[in-house]
Amino acid sequence: MSLTLKIITGMILGFLTGLFINILSLNNYDFISTYFVGGLFDIIGSIFISSLKLMVVPLVFFSLSTGVASFDKDKKLSLIAFKTISLYLLTTAVAISLGLLAAIIFSPGVGLNLTTSIEYVAPSPPGFKSVIIDIFPTNPIAAMAEGKMLQIIIFSIFFGVALRSIKDTNSQLIKIMESVTNVVMKMVFILINLAPFGVFCLMANLFAIQGVGVIGNLFQYFLLVIFVLLVHGFVVYPSLLYFFTKIKPLNFYNKLRPVMLFAFSTSSSNATMPVTLKTVTQDIGVNPKIASFTIPLGATINMDGTAIMQGVATIFIANAYNIDLTTLDYLMVILTATMASIGTAGVPGVGLIMLAMVLAQVGLPTEGIALILGVDRLLDMVRTVVNVTGDSTVSTIVAYSEDALDSNNNK
Numbered sequence: 001m002s003l004t005l006k007i008i009t010g011m012i013l014g015f016l017t018g019l020f021i022n023i024l025s026l027n028n029y030d031f032i033s034t035y036f037v038g039g040l041f042d043i044i045g046s047i048f049i050s051s052l053k054l055m056v057v058p059l060v061f062f063s064l065s066t067g068v069a070s071f072d073k074d075k076k077l078s079l080i081a082f083k084t085i086s087l088y089l090l091t092t093a094v095a096i097s098l099g100l101l102a103a104i105i106f107s108p109g110v111g112l113n114l115t116t117s118i119e120y121v122a123p124s125p126p127g128f129k130s131v132i133i134d135i136f137p138t139n140p141i142a143a144m145a146e147g148k149m150l151q152i153i154i155f156s157i158f159f160g161v162a163l164r165s166i167k168d169t170n171s172q173l174i175k176i177m178e179s180v181t182n183v184v185m186k187m188v189f190i191l192i193n194l195a196p197f198g199v200f201c202l203m204a205n206l207f208a209i210q211g212v213g214v215i216g217n218l219f220q221y222f223l224l225v226i227f228v229l230l231v232h233g234f235v236v237y238p239s240l241l242y243f244f245t246k247i248k249p250l251n252f253y254n255k256l257r258p259v260m261l262f263a264f265s266t267s268s269s270n271a272t273m274p275v276t277l278k279t280v281t282q283d284i285g286v287n288p289k290i291a292s293f294t295i296p297l298g299a300t301i302n303m304d305g306t307a308i309m310q311g312v313a314t315i316f317i318a319n320a321y322n323i324d325l326t327t328l329d330y331l332m333v334i335l336t337a338t339m340a341s342i343g344t345a346g347v348p349g350v351g352l353i354m355l356a357m358v359l360a361q362v363g364l365p366t367e368g369i370a371l372i373l374g375v376d377r378l379l380d381m382v383r384t385v386v387n388v389t390g391d392s393t394v395s396t397i398v399a400y401s402e403d404a405l406d407s408n409n410n411k
Contacts, residue, residue, distance in 0.1 A: 006195075006196040007195055007196050007199050008378070009196065010195075010196035010197065010198075010199040010200040010203070011199050011200070011203055011375070013200055013204075014199060014200040014201065014202065014203025014204040014206075014207070015203050015204075015207055017200070017203075017204040017207075017208075018203060018204040018205065018206060018207025018208040018209075019207050019208075021036065021037060021204070021207075021208040022207060022208050022209070036204075036208075037204075037205055037208045037209065040201070041201040041202075041204045041205040041208070042201075042205055044197065044198065044201040045198060045201040045202040045205050045367075045370060046367070048194070048195075048197070048198030048201070048202065049198075049202075049356075049366060049367055049369060049370070051191050051194075053147075053356050053360075053366060055184070055187060055188055055191060057144050057147065057152060058184045058187075059184055059185075059188065060152055060153060060156060060357075061144070061152060061155075061156045061159075062177060062180050062181040062184050065156045065157075065159045065160040065163060065177060066160070066163075066174070066177045066178050066181050069160045069161075069163035069164040069167060069174055069177070080290065080293060080294075080398060080402065081293070081297075083398050083401060084293070084294050084297060084298075084394060084395075084398050085297075085301070087240075087394045087397060087398065088297075088298060088301055088302040088390070088394055089338055091236070091237075091240070091302070091304050091390055091393075091394070092302065092303065092304050092307045092337070092338045093334060093338045094232070094236055094304075095232050095236075095304035095305070095307040095308045095311075095386075096307040096308065096310060096311045096333065096334050096337045096338060097311070097334060098228050098231060098232055098236075098308060098311070099225075099228050099307065099308040099309070099310065099311025099312045100311040100312075100314070100315060100330055100333065100334070102224055102227065102228045102311075102312065103224065103311060103312045103314070103315030103316060104315060106220070106224055107315070107319055108220045108221045108224055108312065108315065108316045108319065109220075109221065109315070109316040109317065109318070109319035109320040109371070110319045112319070112320040112321075112371075134148075134151070135151065135154060136151065136154055137151035137152075137154060137155050140152070140155040143155065147357075147360055163177065195373075198373070199373055202370040202373055203370075203373075205370070206370055206371065218371070218372070218375060221312065221313070221316050221371075221372060221375070222375045222378070222379065224312055225308065225309055225312050225313075225379050226379070226382060228308045228311075228312060229305055229308055229379075229382050229383060229385075229386050232304060232305075232308060232386055233385065233386045233389050234253075237249075237389055237390060237393045238252075238253075240393060240397065241393050241396065241397065244397045244400060244401070245396060245397060245400040245405070247396065247400075252284065252392075252393075252396070255279060255283040255284055256279060256284075256389065256392055258275060258279060259272060259275050259276050259279050259388050259389075259392065260385045260388070260389065262275045263384040263385045263387070263388040264381050264382070264384065264385050266384070267380045267381050267384050268384060269298075269299040269302075269303075269384055269387050269388055269391070270299050272299075272384070272388050273295060273296060273299050276295050276299075276388050276391060276392060277291055277292070277295050279392070280295060280392050280395050280396070284392065284396055284405075285399075285405050285406030286395050286396055286399040286404065286405055286406075287399055287402075287404035287405070287406075289404070290395065290398055290399045290402060290404050291395050291399070294391070294394060294395040294398055294399075295391055295392075295395055298387075298388075298390065298391030298394060298395070299387075299388075299391060302387060302390050302391055302394065303354075303387055304386055304387060304390045305382065305383025305384065305385070305386035305387045306354060306383055306387070307337045307338070308383070308386070309355070309376070309379060309383060310333070310337045310354065310355050310358050311333065311334075311337065313355055313369075313372050314333050314355075314358060314359065314362070314364065316371065316372065317359065317364050317365070317368035317369075317371060317372075318364055320368060320371055321364070321365060321368060323363075323364060325362060329362045329363075332361055332362055333358055333361070333362055336357065336358050336361045336362075337354070337358050355369060356369060
């Protein structure tokens, strides 16, 4: 049984178990409510959420540092890197903004009226000056201990730049960092493989308390994320492609179809990378020297689909818990999700780890992830299609700007 099928099975069983317990609770079966809903399911679900939060700091630090350190010192490549990263960050910022805008308009989650065990007290919003200053850490260890992710990201970039400057004389340190990154990624894989059990307990606990009435809100969230993903994938990308290169989007997407299908089936940008490289170079005509840099980099930092999910999920969770977000909070979500996309690895389910970081950044309860976790695996398939489409679009635009695109492939 594939991981996708396991998680879907866990979701369905959790849903049915929760509804069954919800019906029993109407007949005053306090034993089940106490020892299963408030006991076993709540404990396992909480441990799973804590495990997601556990992976945030090491994943961002090691992935981002090694990614920056891998940049070549050649001036030409530096210019290509600047163009590539700028486009990736631009599309990610647009993606998270679209997700937030759509969620603000349609307001998913309103009416759930959930409560959290952690009392929420809305902090006074700091001034813009304080926000900018607080992005830069004074103590990186303290920032990691306290989970201040923007500070961790800034330190990781700085560390990666310094690491890059000495990699010719101290390549052993680079290898150690890469080895640790691989270990962290293995931990992520182990955690994601345990997701079916976490999904079961979280869904069972949710529906045991909320009953069947919560389905409508989850369905609204699901459809809204799909809608924004389609808009970004089939409106934003073609617009950018035609604006910068004058390539007809229909021809581009016809050639990209195998990549999209493979991405949908694997839910992994990294697993799709060989197919993406082949298609971009042989079918679209991007110079291999450009594609060999832009495609692997995109698989690491270009997570537009995940950014859209984070935008919609943030508003959904805020509405579900009746927490009002300020304009500054929205800006912080955009900034945090955009910068966090650099440290997001292209493997199934890591978007949930980054969502935990975004929620913590604006003071929303992390346990709200339980609301969307059951359907996230299905959304992950579509998100990956959007991600690899973005990788291919940016690679084509950068190649065109460097006169490294075979125009005969795009007639």
